[in-house]
Amino acid sequence: MHRVPGSKITNYESAMKRIAVFGSVEDFWAVYSHLKRPHELPNVSDYHLFKQGVRPVWEDPANINGGKWIVRLKKGIASRYWENLVMAVIGDQFDVGPEICGVVLSIRSSEDILSIWNQSAHEGRINLKIRDTMKRVLSLPADTIMEYKTHNDALRDNSSFRNTDVFR
Template sequence: MEAKFDNKWDIWYHSIKEDWTITGYEKLYTINTIEEYWKLYNNWDELGSINNKHFFIMKNDIVPIWEDPNNKHGGCWSFKVAESSAQELWNDLSLHMVTETLSSIDGDIIGLSACLKKNNSSVIKIWNKSSENNSLTLLCKDILNKWGLDIIYIAHMPDITV
């Protein structure tokens, strides 16, 4: 019997660079169990790997746009990594996220995104629900210690008072 996660996680793909509305996104897959996560993990190359596309993993039907009601009071930790390291970091972060061990605040992490940039680097973002929870100390120490990343926090709607 498969153990269900507390939350489901949707894999999204953004294909149209000019269209940042919901019509530019496609939901590809939903993860409800660790077995489904490992199935996806073992088949990322069939999707083209995260270095070739703009992928998102979002919690409980949250749409990967800042304007989604679940996102607009939140933000993201953003960091740039070498293209050669992006898939491994994505795998580390996504496993911590779906098992709810990426943050010390229950329920605050709502998504993860990765996008290849022109200079052989990828930008990876950890999305959270509340921009008030923007301290790096909230993130998993194992990730920070392993990767030693330069990370900035960006509020989705900085003019909104939470």
């Protein structure tokens, strides 16, 4: 799914446009090869890649008790990181079963943001495995700051990226 840029969104879900559904790696590549790369997207736009049946909103039953790991990127490097993260999720490199709900790329004016959404915010061992796998598949430097935010906290403060827990 893609959220197109525009004025302040009052209904986030209605601002999204489904681009495609795929069931195999081959089908994914057939779609992906025709998409704009992150560096070609305008500011304040998002790509969402979620499992079939899971809506990319905090309130979805698969997401409501979960959260997301967040990595903030300087402008200009998101394309490679996004592709690596998508390949890792599609290739089941996280090895946490059905825990991963989806991934999001958020293009903003001063930074780009990658996030990986999971079902269970309070499963510490699983969450750390997701964080560590994300660091590994993206080849992030050891000093990279990663953030975590539960979807319940996001609902409470109506924000995806403010008031996060920071991990160094």
